[in-house]
Amino acid sequence: MAIQFHCPQCGNHIEVDDQWALRDVACPFCRKTVNAPEQSTFPPDRDTPAAAPILIDAAIGPGAAPARGGTNVVAIVALVLSCLWLVTGMASPMLIRPAVVDALGQNPTPREMQDFIQDQLERQPPASWLIAGMVSFLASAVFWIAGLVCAIIGVGNRTRRRFALAAFAVLALGPIFVCAGLATGI
Ligand SMILES: [Zn+2]
Numbered sequence: 001m002a003i004q005f006h007c008p009q010c011g012n013h014i015e016v017d018d019q020w021a022l023r024d025v026a027c028p029f030c031r032k033t034v035n036a037p038e039q040s041t042f043p044p045d046r047d048t049p050a051a052a053p054i055l056i057d058a059a060i061g062p063g064a065a066p067a068r069g070g071t072n073v074v075a076i077v078a079l080v081l082s083c084l085w086l087v088t089g090m091a092s093p094m095l096i097r098p099a100v101v102d103a104l105g106q107n108p109t110p111r112e113m114q115d116f117i118q119d120q121l122e123r124q125p126p127a128s129w130l131i132a133g134m135v136s137f138l139a140s141a142v143f144w145i146a147g148l149v150c151a152i153i154g155v156g157n158r159t160r161r162r163f164a165l166a167a168f169a170v171l172a173l174g175p176i177f178v179c180a181g182l183a184t185g186i
Contacts, residue, residue, distance in 0.1 A: 002050075005041040007034055013042075015050050050159070075154030078167035081147030085171065088140040095132045110183070147171050 004015045010030035020036045027034050028049050096117065104112050120126075148171045154164025 002044075003036055003038075003040050004044060005037050007032070009034055013049075072154055072157045072160035072163060074150050074157060075160050075162075075164035075167065078147050078150035078154045078171075079163045081143045081150060082167040082170040082174075085140050085143035085147055086174065088136045088143060089174070091132070091136040095136070096129065099126070099129075144171060144174075 001018050002015045003018050003021055004013065006012065007014050007027040007029060009027060009032040012027065012029040014027055014029070016025050016036050021038045023036055024033050025036050026032070099120070100108060100113055100116055103116055108116070120129075147167055151164045151168040151171060155161055155168060157164070
């Protein structure tokens with residue numbers, strides 16, 4: 001359980017782990033040193049920024065909690081990887097599109113497109129297709145797996161959890177949208 005209270009210096013709503021009860025902590029808003037109360041002074045609120053405890057109290061021993069707050073690096077990495085995954089995932093249909101438009105015109109039906117791609121692959125697929133397809137497939141697979149792992153780790157970290165959740169949503173829901181997009185013919 002965390003202790004939530006108003007900073008007596010600036011009045012902002014802050015939160016510390018309960019082992020910081022009655023100890024001095026640094027307010028994350030005004031950076032002043034304040035004494036944490038023994039118990040929360042109002043009902044829990046999940047969106048409260050954590051006050052970063054600082055080593056002022058002489059009673060703090062080696063077992064003291066590390067400072068909370070700051071940046072959730074893993075969550076940010078997950079978000080970046082999810083964006084890279086989207087870009088590489090979109091790259092392969094984009095690369096094939098000019099050849100499809102050349103052969104079938106601007107608005108081929110999904111059926112025509114599928115037949116055309118199948119036909120091309122059965123004959124002699126252009127080398128650029130194979131290379132581009134392979135590179136974008138491998139890159140998107142690597143970004144997807146790495147991004148998902150980072151998102152899961154990032155969600156476990158209490159700070160900036162929203163970044164990790166956003167990455168997780170993109171990576172988990174993305175394949176569904178990609179399949180729907182392919183089914184309707186991008
Ligand atoms: Zn303050």
